[in-house]
Amino acid sequence: MFEGFDMSKMSEMMGQMQEKAKEMQEQAKNIEFTAKAGGGLVEVTANGIGEVIDLNIDDSLLDDKESLQILLISAMNDVNKMVEDNKKSQAMGMMGGMNPFGS
Template identity: 60%
Template sequence: MFDKFDLGELGKVFEEIQEKAKKLQEESEKKTFTAKSGGGLVQVSANGKGEIIDIEIDDSLLEDKESLQILLISAINDVLKMVEEDKQKSAMNLMNPSIFGSN
């Protein structure tokens, strides 16, 4: 069963996967994701690392602390979900059969 098992070839495949993973991570980190809540009253942006990089709050919410908190939580959760979905999509792309060649 393993008589044609080539460790050198396996090493090449792993190197290709590592290179592709590094490239996908670099591309993902450059992305910006933005989520809005309250019809756009609150807008939160995050980078591909999941770091919040910008928050915009409509002035009308500055007198309503409770609504502001709710809308901030909602927008932050939404943007972090976007980042996570992008990471999962990138991981699935890593498993693209084309990197293993065709036999």
Template identity: 60%
Template structure:
């Protein structure tokens, strides 16, 4: 499978560097989701941290609607970040060939 342990070490090192680069790229992305026709907008970074929330002033007196729209936007944004992580991981696997075939 591998010519020697040195080749396997180089492969693992390359995989680690590639994974680190993908992680940095993912963390630098932002994901925004709108809810209620744009009345609530939530923005997360690639780590899944909320970095911004925008709420239309008309919702400030309707607590129940605000809560529902905010929960929906947050859940959708978290799903978007998770899907992006999964796609990045699958893409990383596709770019590496541990069997040395070209």
């Protein structure tokens, strides 16, 4: 069942994956994702690790708390989805070139 399986290669690969993951997380801090809601009345920007780094709210919403809350929730959910999709895409790319069962 495990014929051709090399544990030392597996250990080496895990170390490489951890290093690559650290590099990717550092790079992700420099990636920005922006989501808009209400036709641009609310705009939320997050970096690749999910930290909200900017928020813009149109002045017309300042007197309409309920609409502001709805649009904020929508924009934040959208930007979070963008960040998660990017993380998944990077993880799939990282796994693509590795084969623990030899060459």
